[in-house]
Each structure stands twice: as structure tokens, then as C-alpha cells.
Amino acid sequence: MSTADRIERERQAKRALILEAARELFLERGYEAVTLREIAQRIEHSTTAVYVHFKDKRDLMEQMVAEDFAVFAAALQTAAEVKPARARLGKLGVAYVEFALRLPRHYQLLFLTPQPADARRNPVDRGTPGIDGFDLLVATVEEAMADGVFRPELRDARAIAQAIWAAVHGLVSLFIILGDVPHFEWRSPETLLEVLMGSLMRGLSADGAGLPPLPRKAPAASPPAASPPKANRQTSRGRGTRTAR
Amino acid sequence: MSTADRIERERQAKRALILEAARELFLERGYEAVTLREIAQRIEHSTTAVYVHFKDKRDLMEQMVAEDFAVFAAALQTAAEVKPARARLGKLGVAYVEFALRLPRHYQLLFLTPQPADARRNPVDRGTPGIDGFDLLVATVEEAMADGVFRPELRDARAIAQAIWAAVHGLVSLFIILGDVPHFEWRSPETLLEVLMGSLMRGLSADGAGLPPLPRKAPAASPPAASPPKANRQTSRGRGTRTAR
DNA sequence: ATACGTCACATAACAATGTTACGTAAAACT
DNA sequence: AGTTTTACGTAACATTGTTATGTGACGTAT
Numbered sequence: 001m002s003t004a005d006r007i008e009r010e011r012q013a014k015r016a017l018i019l020e021a022a023r024e025l026f027l028e029r030g031y032e033a034v035t036l037r038e039i040a041q042r043i044e045h046s047t048t049a050v051y052v053h054f055k056d057k058r059d060l061m062e063q064m065v066a067e068d069f070a071v072f073a074a075a076l077q078t079a080a081e082v083k084p085a086r087a088r089l090g091k092l093g094v095a096y097v098e099f100a101l102r103l104p105r106h107y108q109l110l111f112l113t114p115q116p117a118d119a120r121r122n123p124v125d126r127g128t129p130g131i132d133g134f135d136l137l138v139a140t141v142e143e144a145m146a147d148g149v150f151r152p153e154l155r156d157a158r159a160i161a162q163a164i165w166a167a168v169h170g171l172v173s174l175f176i177i178l179g180d181v182p183h184f185e186w187r188s189p190e191t192l193l194e195v196l197m198g199s200l201m202r203g204l205s206a207d208g209a210g211l212p213p214l215p216r217k218a219p220a221a222s223p224p225a226a227s228p229p230k231a232n233r234q235t236s237r238g239r240g241t242r243t244a245r
Numbered sequence: 246m247s248t249a250d251r252i253e254r255e256r257q258a259k260r261a262l263i264l265e266a267a268r269e270l271f272l273e274r275g276y277e278a279v280t281l282r283e284i285a286q287r288i289e290h291s292t293t294a295v296y297v298h299f300k301d302k303r304d305l306m307e308q309m310v311a312e313d314f315a316v317f318a319a320a321l322q323t324a325a326e327v328k329p330a331r332a333r334l335g336k337l338g339v340a341y342v343e344f345a346l347r348l349p350r351h352y353q354l355l356f357l358t359p360q361p362a363d364a365r366r367n368p369v370d371r372g373t374p375g376i377d378g379f380d381l382l383v384a385t386v387e388e389a390m391a392d393g394v395f396r397p398e399l400r401d402a403r404a405i406a407q408a409i410w411a412a413v414h415g416l417v418s419l420f421i422i423l424g425d426v427p428h429f430e431w432r433s434p435e436t437l438l439e440v441l442m443g444s445l446m447r448g449l450s451a452d453g454a455g456l457p458p459l460p461r462k463a464p465a466a467s468p469p470a471a472s473p474p475k476a477n478r479q480t481s482r483g484r485g486t487r488t489a490r
Numbered sequence: 491a492t493a494c495g496t497c498a499c500a501t502a503a504c505a506a507t508g509t510t511a512c513g514t515a516a517a518a519c520t
Numbered sequence: 521a522g523t524t525t526t527a528c529g530t531a532a533c534a535t536t537g538t539t540a541t542g543t544g545a546c547g548t549a550t
Contacts, residue, residue, distance in 0.1 A: 003518070011527090030359065032277075035507065046529050047508085053527095057508065112357055114275065114422055134429075154440070159432040162419070163441035170415020174407070177359055184379075187404040195399070196408035200441070203448030248547070252497095259498085280536065291500050293539085298498095302537065 015053045027105045085143035100172035137161045260298045272350040330388035345417035
């Protein structure tokens, strides 16, 4: 029965329409600052229409984040193909930071927003993308450990992975939250990643060697201005233009 | 004129009363989840009373955080008295993590909550406590650098300080936001701090030496459960009991 | 001592929000 | 053709932060 298919397709299309409007607004102004009425108006519907497709505002946001998170996972997977496990660790770090600073609002919603106490709803879903990526990191650490990369005292791969995650997470978090504090003279993310990740790897390594130098892009020492993401060219699947005319 | 003094004293007392009620509620349930009406009810006043002493809800929260932040500054200052600059870095890290995990809500409000766009109000105040503490860190790094602690390639004290901050910040952030994710098997903060900060220092050091071993308290590998701060015994100055009977 | 002024605070209202009860009309299924 | 489903709009509701307005206590000046 093809009609059912078409119905489902139309339903998904409208769902995507809502998601797209929500994405633009959420990424532009953050979760709290966006109202459901505004999202609905943008696509010329009443607010009730949103509730047909999503349980509530938070659900809408989570679904959106989940969609875009695929991009993150893909980026990490690509980085995960690098061959020697030690070099892979560097690539993973770079991919992580790049994603976070390119889509700071997403990162914020994923890793910087505490669960409201009623989040038993999807106790697994949330954080799971992060957890999955973390498993990748653990696996890489274990492989590197088998290669004898780390100092022999360091036997707990999970602890090492958590420490590495903390390092990169801290880096991007500071940029996202405090990146635009004026008199702070932030060093560039590339510089900091090299100092932080490089020194950390050196300190973890049995041979005292750091990371191979990362490919530099920016001439360093420019404020990141990550908080207001000016580039709204992100992950727009399907049509890429605003839909409300 | 002693009357004016008394009036001012009474005013401050009431202000403190509001702050105290707000503190309990904010720390218990977070900023968004607490209503002004609830705060007011707790001290048996109308909501308007709050506006006599504070500009708005956000102002109330900021004043509260500012108060408690003195504790943080004090803890850092104490740690800052340690003599060799290199050891001081370790102490600062420990003090930082201890504060953050003891008052996770405060930390959250300070360093994990993005500025709402209208924060030009006190563009300096916010973040300033963090900045001050950061200056302390920079100074320490500079001193250690003068002592020849770091590898000679590392000349940018500010970059090093930012990297170190990122590391500890990332550690506590992960604990606060994701500390209670079930199947994650977090290592203890002490363990992670030792791996992270120890390895980072080792990697930064010219002589490849790490940090002196940190004093251990917990037997390691216990989930921190930092998010729901069960201990509400914090910084209560004045009377320490609930006021609403 | 009496009048005046100030100010902390309460009452009640307002506007904006997320959410829902209810109706409706179109379209699918029988 | 009749029945049912369902996507959606209208209008309402409860809860929020915030404010306009009144008032009573109290300090101060006459």
C-alpha cells in the first residue's frame, strides 16, 4: 500500500520542517531564548502543530541535537581510521575540538547543559553519543597501551581515556563559555590544543615523546569568538534555505 | 547617627535572609527550577520584597555566587602560599577541583552557564572571579618558568596557564555534568587529577618529572555523584538553619 | 508633638511562556 | 457512503518574571 508510505513521508517532511526551523533558532539564540510560538510562526503553523510531532520543547531540542550528532560521530570515525594508535589519539583530539568549536551550541546542549531532574525519559539516549565516542577513545588508548606507548605505571586505560577527554573537553568548554571575555587574551585553539594535548601525551608516554606537530591553519593568537556562531552553514540536510517566506 | 546605621544593618540582614533562602534553593535545584515566589515564601515575604533588594532574579543569583566565590578565592590564595612554584601548581589544581566538586552548582553557575546575551550589565563582574584566579595561575606559571621548570620551547606562560586551566576545568565539568551517567565507570577525581595533572606537568617539564604524589583521601574508583550535592552545609554565614517554619 | 517624607513591602495585575482541552475538517479505510 | 483516524487551529490554562499602585511604619524636620 503506497498511500501509507506517502503519508509517512509527508509526516516526516513536516517533522523535518519543524526541526529545521528549530535548528536555526536554537543555534542562533540558544534553548531558553527561543519560544515554541516563534518556531511555529516561522513555518506558518500554530504552536499545537509542534506537539503533534514532538512531545515537548525539550524533546524537540533533543531530536535536533541527535540528528546533528551524526556529523560528530562521522568526524570521529574518520579520525579513527588513522593507523598507529598514538597518532590516532591526536587526530581524535583535533576532530573533537573542531566539531565543538564549529557547532558550539550543539556542544553546549550535549555536554554543558545539566540534565533537568526529570530526564529519566531517555536515560540512555542522552550522553550516549558522547559515551559512544568515548568508547572509541578507550579502544584507541587500549591499543596504544598494547603498543607500549604509555609509561608502564599507567595501566588503567579507562582512566587515561577519561583524562584525555577531560583535557579536550575543558579546552572547548572554556572557549565556548568564556571565549569572548574581552581582557583575557585567549591563545588560539590550535595553540592550546598543541600545548595541552601535546604535553599531556608527552607526559603519558613511556619514551617522553609528544605528539607529531598538528597541521596549523590559523596564524595563532586570534580570539575564537565561538559563542555567537556566525556561520549558520551547518549540517543542513535536505534544502538548505529558510523555509518561511 | 546611630539610627541610620541600624537601618542599614537591618537592610543588610534582610538582604542576607533572601540570599540565604535563594542559596539553599538554587544549590538544591538549580537556577531555572527555582521560582522567585518560592524564595519569597520561604522567608514569609511577598515576591516584591525580593525586588527591593535585588534588581531581578539573575541579579540575585549573581550576588549569591559572588558571595560564595570568596571561599573559592580564599582556598586558592591558601594554596598559593606553597613555596616552590612547581609544587604550587599542583596545590592550585587540587584546591580548584575540591572547590568545584564541593559546590558544583556554584561552579556550574560560574563557568558552565553561558552568558545570556543581555549580560552587558556587568560585563566585568562576571567571570572576573575566574579571571582573578587565572591571574594567580599565570603568575605561578611565570615563576615556575623563571625557575626553569618548563621545557625551553614553551615560552608563552599565558598559553601554559590556559592549558592547565582547561585540564582541571574539563575534569570537574565532566564530573558535574556527566558524573552520574550510570554505565560509565568514572574513576575517582583524585585518580583522574593525578593522571591528568601529573602527566601534563611531566609533559611540560624540562626534566620530565611529574608532580609530587597528591595526598589521597578516597580509596579511588568510586562514582563521585557530584551533580546532586547532598551536603548543603556550605558557606552558611549567619544562622545556618532554614528560616521558614 | 505634629506634619511630612521616605521606604520597605503587600496586593493585584500584566505579559510571556509551555502546555493542553476541544473542535474540525480532510482524508483514509471499511 | 459511513466511520474512523489524525493533523492541526482556536482558545484556554497555569506558571513564570516583573511591575504599577497602594499603604503603613517610621525617621526627620518644624
